[in-house]
Amino acid sequence: MTVRFIEMRFFAQRAALAFFLGVASFAAHAQSLARVCPKAHEATQEHLIGLWRAEFTDLPAATLLLWQHPELAASVRGQINRNGERADLAGDVDEGEFTLEESVNGVNISATWLGDVVEGSCGREIRGTWRREGQAREYEFVLRKQ
Template identity: 35%
Template sequence: MTEHLLAFSTVRRTALGLLTALLLSACATPSARKACPSGPEVRADMLHGVWQVHMAGMSAPWTLHLGPHPEHTGSLRGELVQGLQRWPVVADVDDGEFTLEESRDGLRISATWLGTPAAGHCGRLIEGHRYEKDQKGQSFRLVLTQNTGPQTPSAPVH
């Protein structure tokens, strides 16, 4: 009888070991892990939220609010905040290229931002340049500080 218990115990340990190994390997498969999007995989709805803007030559960061554009599906609308000033913006991400247009008067484009999501940051860091009319590009870094998800209404535009 002891022989049968030992055999059963060995089989049980082996089965538990195999089950554990199987479960751990399932967690390591690409379908079981949440992928970290980068480049062309980054979609506009992944960029909804509050961003901190670090601009070369600026001491204090700006804030950028982005949400869905109510009139253009797949695009973004929001506002850029610098102290007490607020400017409307629209943005798109297409094949891994981020474009944002800033307006100081709500009618004309005053600056264009061109950037790319940084590899390994899952769409939470965008780097590029901001171009004002007749000026060289100014480097920027956008860091997502609060991802509010795809259902977030767009930020108010003043």
């Protein structure tokens, strides 16, 4: 009788442990999915890293390649290619707000990108405006991760 009670108690402890491990595993999986598809305000520089296609209103499309900034952990560096013309990029995303500075000569800012991560895009789409320095006109853009 005592052996059977001990076996039942052991089984109950194992079942409880399996249940708690299952709950913990599910919670970890849910958190992992949240990181895979962040809400707009949760997007970080990690979501910016990669190849992007930029489409503009009234301007030709462009390709951007962004990578981890070598000196600023929460920022990115990169390059843009517009029909063979290249420029340097540096920027970040904070609470879903995207900022990118473009420099044709690598020293001075030649254009500024301001936008927002699109909710439901998992950090893969950004919409906003692009403006060349010294000009008043802004062009709408859509950035989509490739």
